[in-house]
Amino acid sequence: MTGHREAMRTPGDTILSVEGLSVGFGRGTARVAALRDVSFTLGRGRTLALVGESGSGKSVTSLALMGLLPPSGRILSGRLDFRTPDGRVTDLARLDGAGFRALRGPGISMIFQEPMSSLNPLFTIGDQIGEMLLLHQDLRAAERRRRVIEMLELVEIPGAAARVDAYPHELSGGMRQRVMIAMGLICRPALLIADEPTTALDVTIQAQILDLMRRLQKELGMSILFITHDMGVVAEMADDVAVMYAGAVVEQAGVLDLFDRTRHPYTRGLLASIPREGLGPDDRLVPIPGSVPPLSALPPGCAFAPRCPHARPACREPVSLEPKAPGHLSACIFDFAGEAA
C-alpha cells in the first residue's frame, strides 16, 4: 500500500487536469459562484480525494466533469483536460452532449451516493448494467449477459448468475451499491468518479465496499476521483487529497503530507473537530467556530477568514492556491507547517 501511495508521477501520467474552473448558478445579478477558480490534477492509476463539507463545491465539481450540471448552472471559465484512453487530450468544458455520450462509459464513469434513487426500479439489474454495454459496444445478447454476470462476480455479488435477473428492491443497500459499481465499471472506464459512494451505508458494509474499490482499482488500473466528507475515508483511500471550502480548493497534497504537515487553517480545524483514537476522557474536540457562509455572501479575500483563529486584516485581500513545499499547495497567506494539527 505504502509503495503504491508514494509512486513517482510524471506530467505524462496525468489523466485529469482541472485548471481555473469556475461554475455559476442563476443569471445576471442573481448569479451565485458555486466554484471559484478550482484547480487540481489527478495522476493515472491514482486516487484523488476531493474532501469538503456541505456547500464546499465537491459535488458540483464532479457534475461539471461529467457534463451533468443542472440547467441553471454553467461553466464560466476554466479547462478540464482529460486524457482519453487512446492518448488524446479533451477539454471537457468544451464538450457537447454527443461528445459526452461517447466518453461516458469507456472514458469516465460515475457512481453516486444513493443507489436506490439511481437505479430504475422497473428493470432488472442485468438490464441496467447491460444497457451500458449496449450503448458502447456491439455485442450479441448472450455475450452481453455473460459480461454482466462476470462483472457481478467481480463486485462479489453472491449467486451472480441468478441475481442478474433480480430487481433493485430485492437487494440490500450494500448489494445495490455493488450493482452501481458494476454499472460504473462494465465499460472499464479510465476514470471513475465516486461521489460519496459509501455515505449511505452502514459502517461494516462501507468497509466491504471500500475494500472492493481498492481491489478493483488495482486489478483494472483505473484512476479514481473520490468525493467524500469523511477524513477517515480519505486517509484510507486517497493517494492525493484536495480540500475544498466554500467553492474553492484551499489545500492539495499527498495524503501523508496532508495529515502529517497540514498547512491550511481550515484543514487543521477540520482534523481537530473529528473524534479520533487517542483522545483521553478529559480531552475536548476543538470545533471550528461559526458556520460556512452562504455562497451568495462570501467575504472578500479568504472565504475562511471569518472563522479562522489566525485571521489578520491582510486576509481580506484575494488569496490563491500556491505551492508551499514540493507537491503541497495551500491557499493561505501564512504558511503553517511542520507541527501536527
Added chain:
Amino acid sequence: MTGPLLQVRNLTKRFHTPAGTVHAVEDVSFDIPRGSIMGLVGESGSGKTTLGRALLRLIQPTSGQIRFDGTDIAALGAEEMRQMRRRMQIIFQDPMSSLNPRLKVGDLIAEGLRAFGIGSRTDRRDRVAALLEEVGLSADHMNRWPHAFSGGQRQRIGIARALALEPEFIVADESVSALDVSIQAQVLNLLLELRDRRNLTMLFIAHDLSVVNYLCDRVAVLYLGRMMEIGPTDRVHRASAHPYTRALTSAIPQPDPRAARNRQLLQGDIPSPLAPPSGCVFRTRCPHAAPGCEAGAPQARTISAHHQSYCKRTEELYGH
C-alpha cells in the same frame, strides 16, 4: 436520590406487519446512572431508534419494565405519563423536520412551558432568552423563524426546546449525524457542558462509534434488536469482549493514513428482523461462530464492573 435514574428490564418491542412479526427490540436490560451519558450504537435495523422511543413511551413496549426514578412508566396511565413527560425529552436527528416552520423560535421553545401552564408570558420570555444563551445562540433569535438558521443552529434550537421543562433525562436520536464535522464538534461539546452543568442523564443514539466513544460514559451495542455488549466506554472500546463490537470498531475508517488496517471484514448483510437467526443473532456473520451458537439466546456474561458481553464464547475468545 441515589441509584440509576433509568432501569430497563427485559424490554421487548415487536411490530406485527403483513409480512410477519418484526423483532425490533428483544429482551434488553440496562441501567443509566444519574448524570451520565449512555451511548446506544448499532447499524440499520438494530432497533436503537425503537428502543429510544419505547423508553419515553412514544411507542408502547410489548413487554418489560422501564423504571424511571423508581416508577415503572410502562404501566402508567395517560395523565400520570403526561406529568412524567416533563422530566424526559427527546432531540431528533433532523431539526428542520422536527421544528414547526410556522412558529417563531421563541414560541417553539416555550411550547412545553405553555402546555404545562408554567410562568406568565414575561416569565416564559425570560426563560427562553436564558435557554437560547445557554445553547450558544442569542436572546434576539427568539423572534426569528426556524428556516433562517443553519443546520447546527437549528440543532441548538432543538436542544433549547428539549431543555425548557428542565428535564432530568434526554434521548438524543442521531442528533449530530446530519451535521458537518466542524459543526458536529460544537454540538457534542455543548452536550458535554449540559451534562456537567445540569447533571443531565442522556441516552445518545448513534451509528457512529467514534462519536459515541468521545461523548459517552457507557455504551450499549445492539444488533438486530439484541444487546451484544454493554459497559464503560473505554472498556468496550479498547477491551471489547464481543466479536460484533470488535468488527464494528475495526470497520471505522481512522483519520490517519498510517493507521494499521488489521480489519475484521464482516461477510454478508444484516439479516432481516422479520426472520432473525436462532440463538445468537450475530452468528450468521460472526467470524467465530461455532456449534452451539445457534441454540438459545446468549445470556449476559459479566466481564468486569458494569461490563457485560452476550457471547457464549467470550471466555474462550477473550480470556474472560
